[in-house]
Amino acid sequence: MQSELKIALIQTELFWENPEQNRRLITKKIESISTVVDIIVLPEMFTSGFTMNPAKVAETMYGETVVWMQELALKKQTAIVGSTVISENNHFYNRMLFVHPNGIIETYDKRHTFTLAGEDKAYTSGKDKLLVTYKGWKICPLICYDLRFPVWARNIEEYDLLIYVANWPKIRITAWDALLKARAIENMSYCVGVNRVGTDGNNHEYNGHSAAFDVLGEKLDGIPENQEAIEIITLSKSHIKTNREKFNFLNDKDRFTLQ
8 A cells, every 4th residue: 555646637728629639748748747656637538628529539448549548657657547538339438547557447437428518418428436446545536527416426435536537617617616625525535626728619718726635625736727737746645544533424424325
């Protein structure tokens, strides 16, 4: 078990519906990280932006983006996490990829597709929650709109870290800030959120606010808004253990079955 986990949050602009350009852009950012980190987190749909034209950008699990992530994870000896558009069995998925340094991939398909933008019509919703075990840490990766649904994120598995990747627009950024903090507090878990910046092909503006919160909802260093940046934060297992033992709120959680 590793007592600390060092995470790099990459807040970046994205080229609209252009996987090749986005891979080149992100490669430069990842290669610029000189600090040894355990996880690198990219935004939602990091190869395309939040597009409702999946056929234009989709790849398979054997495509260029997956191979690229595996090669970079091996080269940097770090896990790389982010969501991209995947085509599988005649369906499109907004799929989170958790790529381990040894190339093993664990996946999570976004459960709560964003109906306001028609994501439910373009993409197939996921059914299963993913818990990743990595360096002795239990990690729950989720995607954007999932943040609004606390039951789905409820910490019944005693995970240590929630990771949200997003294309969350400026007009609703107050909700992003509040809900990231709330998810940390109610689950007594670290909560990390990585959002993009810039303007997409639908003229939606994004101002970032990528951030991390500890188990008491205290904000760790956050990236300034409207800027491309890489923020490195360090999480501590002892912080989780000490506060869960002192404030045993998770012991009083409701029991339920999710339909």
